[in-house]
Amino acid sequence: MSKTDIAIIGGGASGLMAAVAAKNEDTNVTVFERTKRVGKKILATGNGRCNMTNTGAGSKNYHGKDPSFVNGAIKRFWVNETLELFSELGILWKEEERGKVYPYSDTASAVLDVLRRRVERTGTEVRCDLDVKSIEKKNGKFIVRTYSGTEDKFDKVIIAAGGKAAPDLGSNGSGYELLKSFGHKITALRPSLVQIKTDTDIVKKLKGIKIDANVTIGRNSSRGELLFTDYGLSGPPIFELTSRLNGDKTIEIDMMPDHTSDDVLNIIYERMAYLYDVPLEEFFTGMLNKRVGQALLKSVGVAPLSRESSSLTEAEAKKIVSAIKGWRFNITGTMSWNNAQVTKGGAETAGFDSATMESKLIKGLYACGEVLDIDGDCGGYNLQWAWSSGYIAGKNAAMS
Ligand SMILES: Cc1cc2nc3c(=O)[nH]c(=O)nc-3n(C[C@H](O)[C@H](O)[C@H](O)COP(=O)(O)OP(=O)(O)OC[C@H]3O[C@@H](n4cnc5c(N)ncnc54)[C@H](O)[C@@H]3O)c2cc1C
Structure with missing residues (x-):
């Protein structure tokens, strides 16, 4: 035969x-x-x-x-x-x-x-x-x-x-x-398991910084090491979530996933008391990445950063908590085939x-x-x- x-x-x-x-x-x-x-x-x-x-x-x-x-x-x-x-x-x-x-x-x-x-x-x-x-x-x-x-x-x-x-x-x-x-x-056909492009005004300034975060797109979340890049966001949670991208327009980052919003608000009030005369640009040192903290304050309109920490108003403290627990970025696309792991x-x-x-x-x-x-x-x-x-x-x- x-x-x-x-x-x-x-x-x-x-x-x-x-x-x-x-x-x-x-x-x-x-x-x-x-x-x-x-x-x-x-x-x-x-x-x-x-x-x-x-x-x-x-x-x-x-x-x-x-x-x-x-x-x-x-x-x-x-x-x-x-x-x-x-x-x-x-x-x-x-x-x-x-x-x-x-x-x-x-x-x-x-x-x-x-x-x-x-x-x-x-x-x-x-x-x-x-x-x-x-x-x-x-x-x-x-x-x-x-x-x-x-x-x-x-x-x-x-x-x-x-x-x-x-x-x-x-x-x-x-x-x-x-x-x-x-x-x-x-x-x-489209790239999957790939980096996400976002508005770049904030992420570009944070390029190279990695943080532990819980990342949410639509109904899906993933926790891990998130990397800020000059075009958007990368790291394992991003790769994981792109396999489920479905025309979503925003991405949310929870930078203190082990704490509830109430916990974070209490932490902020405590720090306002301990660090009352420290300028806001130093407020997050020891809590979040310093540059990330500064960018976050700017993104929620808290200015100038030379103000003393005790000057934060209740409304500002709440805005900061919302951003720490759900910092939002607009998704503008994904990186190309060259960067993707899968089709x-x-x-x-x-x-x-x-x-x-x-x-x-x-x-x-x-x-x-x-x-x-x-x-x-x-x-x-x-x-x-x-x-x-x-x-x-x-x-x-x-x-x-
Ligand atoms: C950087 C990177 C990291 C990854 N890490 C992981 C991981 O850790 N775990 C995981 O599960 N997946 C991972 N993946 C995904 C995984 O590697 C792919 O899904 C898997 O290799 C697909 O296997 P495949 O045989 O279908 O295709 P491929 O592995 O792409 O093989 C196809 C082959 O066909 C050849 N070929 C194509 N056209 C022709 C042609 N006309 N004539 C002759 N030859 C041809 C190509 O040269 C290639 O060698 C990763 C992918 C990348 C890019």
Whole structure:
């Protein structure tokens, strides 16, 4: 019996996992990768540590036109199966706060190394520096053509080409064009897990300052280290919230999340008594970041800052409390694809079988990872989707 020839377009997280799952004695597997090396993006994940999954991952952590599409993967190959496979490949892992899982060595390169080792040892052909230009199905075979002029025939094709986020790391949106050429629909695309742009008059002056804050956009909140930048706001809570941005216009920052508004008002009155002759520009020293405190006073119209602290009126004290507990900034947009970690939107999942990742339009065509209209929250969820959908696509493509 002749072997099934499988092409995987993209040597990223989902493509490498698909290769691991697809290779067996009855298959020939070829990975096409447009950059010089596979897995460039894996190396950049989790600030070089690779937040490889999240033990709490469930459909609630995913977004898209139909987030329930991930249930197909949840039932078949999810967090436990993924961690078992990585353990088998050599990754000792550890769980950190909020279910985030990292390799014990704290190195993303280890995750790539074990995947590459398995792929190489099982005889998968990895063809780097080959950018797939088009795929055509003719007489039951897929013809894969590259910009370098190569042309090869395969029985099955898995599109694992990623989205549009972080194009420096390889994914440039070409997977959407390949799927469109087979009649698949692509939903609106926008950057996610990305910094937020705001009015810059205040944030620009606070550039580089980090504070612990609870950040709220619409009905969603996230607490963590918030970073002021010259264009707006960054840091883990911002990344976390952008996955749920929905045309929201304002962002609110609670700089004393462990205290109620009444607590904060009492603290202000106490400080007015203790620090009665201290100028307002020094009022927050020891309570909030000094420059943040000064900017906050200006933003609520308390002036001049040379006034003594005891001169604060009750109305001013209340305004200050409101700002500490909910400093508002207008959202003007997000940073671009170059800064984004993930793509929101992608190939409509209605065109695929969630149990196999096979196209409902073209037999033998599969898609996995970020190219599909599924994006996850910040915290290991996106890689989990890439591992699971890649594994399922690979296993099913290998079944003739
Ligand atoms: C800086 C950064 C940090 C991140 N950190 C985390 C994290 O810690 N945890 C987490 O869960 N997620 C993280 N993510 C998101 C996660 O990395 C992605 O969601 C995941 O890698 C998507 O996997 P993928 O295989 O679908 O796409 P990719 O990993 O983007 O791989 C696609 C591959 O296909 C190749 N390709 C594209 N088009 C073609 C073509 N036409 N021909 C040949 N090859 C092609 C690309 O070069 C690329 O190598 C991070 C992302 C970034 C950018």
